[in-house]
Amino acid sequence: MQIMFEETWDATLSDQQKQAFIYQYETKRSVHDEFTATPILLKRKRNGGLVATVFLQNNRDELLSIREATVYVVNERGETAAEETFSLSLDIPSFTATPWSFVFLPTCVDSTEEPTDGWKVFIK
Structure with missing residues (x-):
């Protein structure tokens, strides 16, 4: 699996920041579900x-287009x-990972806890 940076990320991240994402991805446990976050x-x-x-x-072996999540x-x-x-x-090509940030409004956050390594992210 390879990493692809979305156009805006590619234009704004330095080479050092991109390498940090690539390194971090390489240290993550590989997941084989069709789509994961x-x-x-x-x-x-x-x-x-x-x-x-x-x-x-x-x-998956086909392009994944995400318009609403x-x-x-x-x-x-x-x-x-x-x-x-x-x-x-x-649009995420087949067998590719893309870093992405979701910024939740305060009204959409139901917890006052600080996030830990045990927290997970799911997308529907």
């Missing part, structure tokens, strides 16, 4: 919102910590 960094914003940066992995952040107890629907225009 593997957390890279979950961070609470000062305003009470939440940022979930993930690798979106297309493990309901994203859930779930804590280690299986409770929904955040939920929001996002409009996107993202």
Whole structure:
């Protein structure tokens, strides 16, 4: 599986930042589901919102087009910590991973806990 940076990310990230994403992806456990969102960094914003940066992995042999996604952040107890629907225009080629950040509004965050490594991200 290879990493592809979306056009805006490709234009704004430095080579060093891109290499850091590539290195981090290489250290993640490979998941073989058709589509996964593997957390890279979950961070609470000062305003009470939440940022979930993930690798979106297309493990299918066809292009994956994402136009709308309901994203859930779930804590280690299986409770929904955040939920929001996002409009996107993202195409992920087959067998490719793309880093992406979802920024949750404070009104969509149901938890005051600080995110931990045990939190997961699900997309429908």
